[in-house]
Amino acid sequence: MTSSSATARKALSKIACNRLQKELLEWQVNPPAGFKHKVTDNLQRWVIEVNGAQGTLYANETYQLQVDFPEHYPMEAPQVIFLHPAPLHPHIYSNGHICLGNFVEIILLASFFPLLSIHTVLVTMVCSFLEVFGI
Template sequence: MTSSSAHSRKALSKIACNRLQKELVEWQVNPPTGFKHKVTDNLQRWIIEVNGAPGTLYANETYQLQVDFPEHYPMEAPQVIFIPPSPLHPHIYSNGHICLACPQVHVKGLSTVSAPCVLDNTDILYDSWSPAMTVSSICISILSMLSSSTVKQRPADNDRYVKNCRNGRSPKETRWWFHGSKV
């Protein structure tokens, strides 16, 4: 876990365990297109393989997400980061942190996805988290964000942000400033 709280991470609550087991079963039956859960014996940390959607800048590229679930999931958002090397994207920092303020976008081969941050420019992984969201919905939002990108580049403030995140600061501790929704 990249957070400084990695050593003090509390065990999952019964509600969190039940919810994650339910999501894991659903994932095994109906995984989101372009994603593969790498099975481990740790329910509290999922490693997910992400395959770029065909016809996009990220086609034929594979990345890994690390999803760390807090004690009170789903009432509290999981921490979601790319395991380096992370994709070159205007909303993904080189340390794997993701700023997922996503407008309504269309992913080739997938239906239109609307995220709750459209109106107020907050991040669905943090400020606008809802317990109704699932690992699958997070993954689809991330794939939508990647697929809608028109450029492969880091955020303008990448170096400053990464420098300020040394010592394992969690992206959940970040107050995100949005550069805009067009990429």
């Protein structure tokens, strides 16, 4: 992220901050299988490690996802990208951005609603995306 885009990102609202603190605590108590939250002091940006599924080209590989939460989370969807090195995959750009084709767009953007937690988003969107496209 460039310094100009870092300053353009607005601070979390009180609702977003409370919600993310609750989700982080829930994550620490009951993390989703195959995912690990890397602890930082930035509540607005999470770094998540995800293990490649067994029986795929990505077995025994670990990838990092960056999850950026908008000011008005959970009323707005978080942005999820792969950090470098991103998996070599036709639907993942070299900069880590996931090609927002119909499948991902429907799940993450069109179907996103405030009851979804980041746990649900990652497990549903990322795992489904990776399974559908053979990761």
